[in-house]
Amino acid sequence: MPEAILTLDGVHTHIGPYHILHGVDLSVPEGGVAMLLGRNGAGKTTTLRTIMGLWKASRGAVRFRGKDITSLDTPAISRKGIAFVPEDMGIFTDLTVAENMTLAATRGAPDKRRLDWICDLFPPIRTFWESSAGTLSGGQKQMLSVARAIIEPRDLILIDEPTKGLAPAIIKSMTGALKQLKETETTIVLVEQNFAMARALGDTVAVMDDGRIIHAGDMAALAADAALQERLMGLSLEAHQ
């Protein structure tokens, strides 16, 4: 088992009066894709936002490469090499695709070769380079959101439901692109409801319920065990191909 790049130890998060995370323990190994599954409202998005410092952990610790990042603010966490693709994609619709990408390259002008690679992964980025991001379709916005997160090499990418509301053809494209991204050995934490995608991409899996991790292990083992799926999520992966 590779060394953990990210660990959460007993993380609790409150949003206003609501206690959302109830002691999340999570270990994400370096390289590969760690899936975060669970029903709606299980706390998956809150977990990603807590890692990014967008919501502060009220108790517990978030460690990145062994260093405690719990008290850091979001820009500092981002500059440690963690990128975030939020559920709503976070696209700046008033800006062009080019401006969205330029802004994400915090170390200066984007590297030309890397940009070419990204445009090969997501061809609409090249096609609509000078267009307003607000005019893109939902799938193209999602591609831009992921492309923006990888405009510079990152150690860890947190992606929240990248296939939500997308057409099957776009989901297939997105899955292919994330597979290629996975080959670069970037670590990805992926929240996903699409089980076919989860099985195709995931190396490890953590299942959440009621703000806690209720199962952690290999994705392949979970995918092969319908009874376990039924017990953990009340669903069978086979039923969601």
Place this chain on the structure above:
Amino acid sequence: MSDTAIRPRIEQAGLADRLTAALPILLVPMLALLGFAAIGDATTWLTLTVAGLAMGLMIFVMASGLTVVFGLMDVINFGHGAFVSVGAFVGFTALAWMGGWTASPSVVLNLAAVFLAICAAALVTGAMGYAFERVIVMPVYGHHLKQILVTMGGLIVTQQLIHVIWGPDAIHLARPETLRGSVIVAGAAIEKYRIMAVGIGLALFLAMRYVLRSTRIGLLVRAGVENGEMVEALGYRIKRLFLMVFIAGSALAGLGGVMWGLYQETITAHMGSEILVLVFIVVIIGGLGSVEGCFIGALLVGLLSNYTAFLAPKIALVSTIGLMVVILMWRPQGLFPVVKAK
């Protein structure tokens, strides 16, 4: 190309769509044409139109900072008028120090005096904006009601401080020698100062547009207006950007205060709070957070105020509020709504 390629569908906007998008911009020439039809006399119309543009551009200078502050920081700053008043009084003091230059018949010396007075006002109100944001605004981020109360409190305190420093009476602010009087253009008498105000206003608008459209800081401001959280997630410290924008907005208000003071030729501690009504109307008409909208809104308000003051003085005061009501009925979020991710 990889096998992940999807074929994009490119749709060209139709003429009707493009016209609808351009309609807010076309409102200004449409209003000018309407004014021409109502006034009937070309020379009177030209005089009123230049006066309206000058007034509008001065309001734009004062309002542009407020709209960006609201868009980026979600702060309702009723204290913005304080920077207008302080700017006017600092400009008055600076011009008084340069009495020799302002009384000189030299255009260069007169313009230099106005330029230095504007710089002094912007510098002082920029510094005041820094203190205002740190002491008054920062503790109430995210609380609109508290923002209204404390920024109004800040405005009242500043007005009283102006009384302490410059006295409670209205002060006559004389224009420099060569900016007095009018020039005749196509038979219409146009005040020299108004021509200068149009020039400064347009230059500032173009400069702001350049900064917002062509620089990284501008990109960050535009992105921050839409989704500040995502800007932070990309690694930028938006709080520093907030502060910078607040200082710039305050400096612009101070600059506008000098221009407005020279336009009215009388300054009082309350001039900022008086003009704030028009400033808020312009910001709301334009769409909260939109500089382009603020520009168009300011021109509309300036032109309409001057036309109605000539045609029907009794309704001049309510005409701008009527304009706001009509525009909000047509576009409830203003002419150029800024989409915010909340």
